[in-house]
Structure formats: C-alpha cells, structure tokens
Amino acid sequence: MKKVERRGLAGDAADRIRDAILDGTFLPGAALREVELAATLGIGRGAVREALASLEHEGLVQSEWHRGTRVTDVTPEVAEEVYTLRATIERLASTLAAQRATPAELAELDDVVDRMAAAVESGADAVDLLALDIEFHDRVYRAARHRRLSEAWLALRSSVRLCQLTRIRLGRAGYRGLVVDEHRELVELLRGTASKRLARVAEEHVLGAMTALTKDLTPEPEVQQS
Amino acid sequence: MKKVERRGLAGDAADRIRDAILDGTFLPGAALREVELAATLGIGRGAVREALASLEHEGLVQSEWHRGTRVTDVTPEVAEEVYTLRATIERLASTLAAQRATPAELAELDDVVDRMAAAVESGADAVDLLALDIEFHDRVYRAARHRRLSEAWLALRSSVRLCQLTRIRLGRAGYRGLVVDEHRELVELLRGTASKRLARVAEEHVLGAMTALTKDLTPEPEVQQS
DNA sequence: GCTCCTCCTAATGTCGACATTCGGACAAGT
DNA sequence: ACTTGTCCGAATGTCGACATTAGGAGGAGC
Numbered sequence: 001m002k003k004v005e006r007r008g009l010a011g012d013a014a015d016r017i018r019d020a021i022l023d024g025t026f027l028p029g030a031a032l033r034e035v036e037l038a039a040t041l042g043i044g045r046g047a048v049r050e051a052l053a054s055l056e057h058e059g060l061v062q063s064e065w066h067r068g069t070r071v072t073d074v075t076p077e078v079a080e081e082v083y084t085l086r087a088t089i090e091r092l093a094s095t096l097a098a099q100r101a102t103p104a105e106l107a108e109l110d111d112v113v114d115r116m117a118a119a120v121e122s123g124a125d126a127v128d129l130l131a132l133d134i135e136f137h138d139r140v141y142r143a144a145r146h147r148r149l150s151e152a153w154l155a156l157r158s159s160v161r162l163c164q165l166t167r168i169r170l171g172r173a174g175y176r177g178l179v180v181d182e183h184r185e186l187v188e189l190l191r192g193t194a195s196k197r198l199a200r201v202a203e204e205h206v207l208g209a210m211t212a213l214t215k216d217l218t219p220e221p222e223v224q225q226s
Numbered sequence: 227m228k229k230v231e232r233r234g235l236a237g238d239a240a241d242r243i244r245d246a247i248l249d250g251t252f253l254p255g256a257a258l259r260e261v262e263l264a265a266t267l268g269i270g271r272g273a274v275r276e277a278l279a280s281l282e283h284e285g286l287v288q289s290e291w292h293r294g295t296r297v298t299d300v301t302p303e304v305a306e307e308v309y310t311l312r313a314t315i316e317r318l319a320s321t322l323a324a325q326r327a328t329p330a331e332l333a334e335l336d337d338v339v340d341r342m343a344a345a346v347e348s349g350a351d352a353v354d355l356l357a358l359d360i361e362f363h364d365r366v367y368r369a370a371r372h373r374r375l376s377e378a379w380l381a382l383r384s385s386v387r388l389c390q391l392t393r394i395r396l397g398r399a400g401y402r403g404l405v406v407d408e409h410r411e412l413v414e415l416l417r418g419t420a421s422k423r424l425a426r427v428a429e430e431h432v433l434g435a436m437t438a439l440t441k442d443l444t445p446e447p448e449v450q451q452s
Numbered sequence: 453g454c455t456c457c458t459c460c461t462a463a464t465g466t467c468g469a470c471a472t473t474c475g476g477a478c479a480a481g482t
Numbered sequence: 483a484c485t486t487g488t489c490c491g492a493a494t495g496t497c498g499a500c501a502t503t504a505g506g507a508g509g510a511g512c
Contacts, residue, residue, distance in 0.1 A: 006291045006292075007291065008291065008464095008465060008466085009465080009466075010465090010466095031493095033492095033493070033494090034493080034494070035492095035493080035494090038467095043466080043467085044465095044466055044467040044468070045467080045468080045494090046272065046465085046466060046467065046468095047465085047466070047467085049276075049494090049495095050275075050276075050279065053276065053279060057283055059374065063494095065232045065233065065234065065473085065474090065494085065495090066232075066472080066473045066474055066493075066494055066495070067473090067474070067475090067493085067494080068474095068493065068494070069494095081372055081373060081374045081375070082374065084318065084372070084375075085318070085372070085374050085375055085378065088314055088315065088317065088318040089314065089315075091314065092310065092311070092314040146307055146310070146311070147307060148285065148307045148308065148311050148382075149307070149310075149311055152311065152378065232473095234494090234495060234496085235495080235496075236495090236496095257463095259462095259463070259464090260463080260464070261462095261463080261464090264497095269496080269497085270495095270496055270497040270498070271464090271497080271498080272495085272496060272497065272498095273495085273496070273497090275464090275465095289464095291464085291465090291503085291504090292463075292464055292465075292502080292503045292504055293463085293464080293503095293504065293505090294463065294464070295464095
C-alpha cells in the first residue's frame with residue numbers, strides 16, 4: 001500500500017492556483033492578490049500566502065516586497081534558463097534510472113511511449129501529448145530514486161509546462177512525430193549499458209526542445225508601426 | 227550602485243535559524259518548535275513558519291503534517307544525494323562561467339584561491355577553509371549569470387555546509403592541501419577553452435569531495451555489544 | 453500480561469484584525 | 483515646465499486567538 005499523504009489547505013490551494021495558471025485563468029503578468037484568492041478559495045490568507053510561496057519556489061510566480069505576486073511571464077530568456085537547467089538535471093536522472101530502474105518501470109515507460117504514438121496517430125490535442133511527455137519524464141525521475149533530484153524536477157516541471165503551454169497558445173507548437181521516436185530511443189538506451197551515449201542523448205533531447213521553444217517564443221518582428 | 231534588498235522578518239528569521247543550525251545550536255534531529263522560536267526571536271509565529279518553509283526548501287530541515295519541524299540529520303545517503311546533484315549542477319555552472327566570466331571575475335577567483343593557499347599555509351581552521359571554498363563556488367555561479375541555476379545552488383549550499391560541518395565535528399576532516407590545487411586548476415580551465423575537460427574536472431571535483439565525505443560520515447563499526 | 457479504548461497535552465494548522473508599505477494623484481513651490 | 487511634498491487607497495506584512503491534530507499516559511476489558 002502507498003501511504004496516504006496528508007497535507008494542509010496550503011497544499012490544495014497551491015494545486016488549484018497552479019492549475020488556474022496553467023489553464024490560462026491567470027495569464028502571465030497577472031496579479032495574484034491574496035485577499036482575492038482567499039475569498040475565491042474560501043480559505044484564510046495565511047494558507048494562500050504559503051501556497052504562493054510554494055509557487056514562487058517553482059518559478060511559476062514572482063513576488064516583491066509589499067508589491068504583491070504576479071505570474072511569471074514566459075520570455076525566451078526564462079525558457080532558456082529552465083531548459084538548460086532541466087537538460088543538466090535530466091542527464092543525471094537518466095544515468096541513475098538506467099542503473100536503478102526495475103523491469104516493471106521500464107515496461108511502464110514503453111507503455112507511455114505507446115500511448116504517445118497512439119495519440120499522435122489519432123491526431124490528439126497538443127495538450128494531451130504534453131501531458132504524456134511529462135508523465136514519461138516523471139517516471140524516469142521516479143526510477144532514479146533520488147529524492148532531491150525529484151524535488152528539483154518538481155520545481156522545474158511547472159515552468160516547463162508553462163513554457164510549452166504558452167507556445168501552444170501562440171499557435172506555433174505542432175508536436176511532431178519526432179517526439180515519439182526520441183522517447184523510444186531514450187527507453188532503449190535506459191535498457192542498455194551505453195551510459196555515455198544515454199547521458200548525451202538525454203541532454204540533447206531537452207536542449208532540442210529548447211531550441212524549438214525559444215524560436216517559437218521569440219516575438220515575430222512587428223509590422224505595425226506607431 | 228547595488229540595489230538595497232528589502233526583506234521581511236521571515237528572511238531575517240531564516241538567516242538566524244540557519245546560522246543556529248550551522249553553528250551547532252540546533253543539532254541534527256533537534257525539534258524546531260514554532261512558538262519557542264517565535265518567542266526567542268521576538269517575532270510572530272507566521273514569520274517563523276515562513277522561515278521554516280524556506281529552510282525546508284533548502285533541505286536543512288524536514289517537517290511533517292502536525293508533527294513539527296526538525297533538523298535534517300546527515301546520513302551518508304543524504305550526503306550522496308546532495309553531492310551528486312551538486313556535481314551535476316556545478317558542471318553546468320562551470321561551463322557557463324567559462325563562457326561568460328569577465329576578467330575581473332576571474333581575477334577575484336584567483337584571489338580567493340590565494341587566500342585559501344595562505345590559510346592552508348598558516349594552518350588555519352577547517353571552518354575558515356570551508357568558508358573560502360564556498361565563496362569560490364559562489365563566485366563561479368555568479369559568473370555563470372543564470373538565475374535559476376544560482377537559486378539551485380543557494381538551495382544546496384546550506385546542505386553542503388551542514389555535511390562538511392558535521393564531518394569537521396566528527397574530527398575526521400582535515401582539509402588537505404589538495405583542495406588548493408584543485409581550485410587553482412579549475413580557474414585555469416575557466417580561463418581556457420577546453421570546455422569538455424572543464425566540465426569533467428568540475429564534476430569530479432565535487433564527486434571527489436563526496437567520496438571523502440561519505441566515507442567519513444559512515445559510522446565506524448560498533449565494538450560495543452548489547 | 454496484552455490489547456484496545458479514552459482522555460489529555462502540547463504542538464501545529466487556520467483565521468481574521470491591525471500595522472506597514474507602496475505607488476499614484478494632486479497640489480505647491482521654484 | 484519641472485521638481486518636490488503630501489495625501490490616500492489598496493495591497494501586503496505581522497500578529498495573537500482559536501481550531502485541529504498527533505502521540506502518549508492511563509485504565510478497562512479479556
């Protein structure tokens with residue numbers, strides 16, 4: 001059995017607010033007022049404060065002394081920071097996962113990739129594909145069995161989603177079929193013993209995503225003029 | 227001019243508590259009671275709560291639902307997690323610093339290494355050497371100019387100090403002269419363009435420290451018997 | 453003697469009230 | 483016209499009181 005996780009209101013509140021940010025209820029740059037959120041969620045301001053502190057630690061929001069909290073807006077610079085850091089961490093996660101993953105965990109990774117392939121085949125939504133992508137990497141980190149590393153991923157994960165979602169929102173996006181192949185290659189390498197190559201591919205997998213992302217996020221040259 | 231940093235009580239409280247943990251006022255495993263701390267520091271419980279949340283994010287303390295917060299105790303497992311993660315992050319930091327460091331920053335690194343050498347020469351305290359070691363790496367991260375990466379280091383730094391300090395407290399320790407040479411090599415590589423070699427050396431620099439650390443932290447086989 | 457149940461205590465979780473701070477609007481001075 | 487000073491509204495920062503919970507002490511039942 002898996003132990004039940006008991007959390008306070010702050011944890012729930014953080015989840016709600018995070019979801020609201022990720023599904024576009026709060027757009028980048030929007031102000032998150034404590035009293036307002038407290039009223040909306042039906043909880044006290046203390047819990048909201050704690051939740052916002054969590055989200056700040058995840059990089060989803062930024063707050064300044066006595067100036068409130070607002071949703072981080074996704075600039076190419078932010079995307080570059082998030083993805084370079086993620087690439088580095090992913091390198092370690094893959095290496096560890098290759099050493100420690102059980103056959104069952106590897107099989108589950110296969111399953112996720114199959115579901116991704118099916119989703120691409122049936123022309124599924126880009127958001128659904130993104131969810132599968134993230135699930136894949138969640139499982140890799142779990143297989144790595146490294147508490148602090150998993151926490152680092154949890155902190156980055158929200159930012160990764162936010163980056164990809166704004167990209168999708170911009171209409172660019174287009175999850176190519178390439179994604180499926182890349183993940184399938186990763187699973188194969190996790191099964192093998194070519195740790196050097198695995199580390200390189202895992203890192204490049206993320207950096208490749210970054211390249212596509214920053215390019216799409218860079219605002220097109222304005223034609224309009226004042 | 228450098229902008230003044232305005233923080234609330236929580237920030238100050240976090241610093242005080244962190245220092246208290248690092249200088250041994252609160253030993254690993256000790257309970258940190260909110261009311262007690264609030265009374266000691268002369269502030270409200272809210273601020274203390276916020277401070278403890280920060281420290282938990284740094285990995286210095288752990289808290290459970292309705293069971294309070296206690297100082298993380300340094301096991302070889304913790305040390306291994308902290309140092310493997312640090313090695314990975316340091317690899318990126320060094321690579322970026324090599325690309326972005328100004329000549330002034332590199333000169334300051336030289337200065338730190340010189341001070342380390344002088345300290346070793348004059349048989350200084352292990353704690354002082356540790357401070358210089360950390361200052362060196364602080365500067366590397368600053369030169370890397372990567373906000374999220376720096377934050378990741380800030381979060382790990384306290385744990386690194388805690389690990390090293392308990393090691394010193396155990397009497398093992400003994401900062402060897404080797405440390406000076408290693409840092410001097412790092413600066414040279416930062417000046418050069420051999421980025422692959424730099425990445426490897428930076429990573430191994432940390433992993434080497436880990437090996438010494440985990441060995442010293444592993445409790446000696448008990449002779450006593452029940 | 454062992455288990456289970458009930459209470460009790462000490463701590464954390466939660467909340468709303470009050471204090472502090474920011475930034476803009478507006479007016480006065482140069 | 484530009485700067486400077488003051489006021490004001492709205493938000494966050496801070497605090498103590500109250501609600502809830504965990505874990506142990508103690509007794510009843512077997």
